[in-house]
Amino acid sequence: MSFIDDDEALIATALNGSSYAWEKLVKRYEGRIYNYGLRLTGNATDAMDLMQEVFLGVYRNLHRFRGDAKFSSWIFRIAHNKAIDMNRRRALIQGRTFSIEDDENGEYLVPEQTTDNEPDTQLSKGQQNEEIQCMLQKLPMEQRLIVELKIYQSQTFEEISKMQEISENTAKTRFYAALKKLKVVMEESHVLS
């Protein structure tokens, strides 16, 4: 069984109808996609929806995967498109994007503050993530995407500019603008707490 271990082999086996190979492939990427969703959407329900849409897209297009790009970049390109689609749909249907609060009023609530009980200990993993999620939701979608790609997926500005169909300079400027904005958000939250 060790020979069906790289993505290409798993894809081929899955395309032959093996649900075992399909599940293995999904298991390999679901964590990354789900966490990507958490950071982009800011909540678990939307992240779950996004992840399921992504894998449905992967499933529907698996036969088109040619192997000239890495599967991981391919799947993240699908994820990227789905995230933008989803954000647009949300905006149209419910009048809300992933960012729940309007960021203009500068209101930033750190979830589940633990300052009373354990002031000096580090925040738990869940709280840390929630804080980061909240911070990211303060960014407009396009900036959030750049932060995601740059920080969490360690892409180069060249790769980002191709994916986003913007110039490399725009990508850099956007990234810097996003960090500046996040800096302000962080300072506000520290003032509040």
Next chain:
Amino acid sequence: MSCPRTQHLLTEYFSDDLSKVTQTEIEKHLLTCDDCTAELESIQNTQSRLRQWQDDRVPHWDRGKTLFRQEHPGNEQQRRNWFWQWLPSAASFAMLCMLIFNTSISRSESGFTVSFGTADDAFDKNHLELRLAQFGELQQLEQNQMLQDFLARMDERQDGNNLRLMQAVFDQTKQTTAESFDQMYSYFEQRRQLDLENVQVSYQQLVDSDFETLMSMQQLANYVRYPGDAR
């Protein structure tokens, strides 16, 4: 923050392909400019804050397996069909066992009755013969009916199974030529006929053996009658 170069400088500072020359230039400026140094520090803080993300576990979900199995009935279905293919044979075996079991019960019953007849002279011979005849007729009728029913049912099921199996195989490969499809069909058809013949033979044997039983019981009845007459 009032240094006019901050924005441009830091944007460059974070590029992937920062040249040695540019880097030295930026660092030289940082040494002299507090604004830019403070800005760089806080931006770096923000970045490290973001990097504190630790992946959350994915909640349980079905991983698209339901959909996958629906649309790729291939492997799983084949295994199930393998089972279905043998089900009729298993069923016929079970049916045979049941019939043999039934038969042995009735045989022991009549044996019981006959032995009573020999023990008690007052036992009605005609009644015994009548009962034996009735029993024989009934059994034959019942068995014929059952045989017919069973064969019909098996025919139906086998057809359904063959169809399903072929559908699954066909769906999976989608390249099956008409020729190999015909071969496959004739193979299954052959199998089905073989199964049916086997069952028919077994039933015929069963029916025959029941007739033998009936005959031996009649002989026994005659035997019971003669000692009765002699007395």
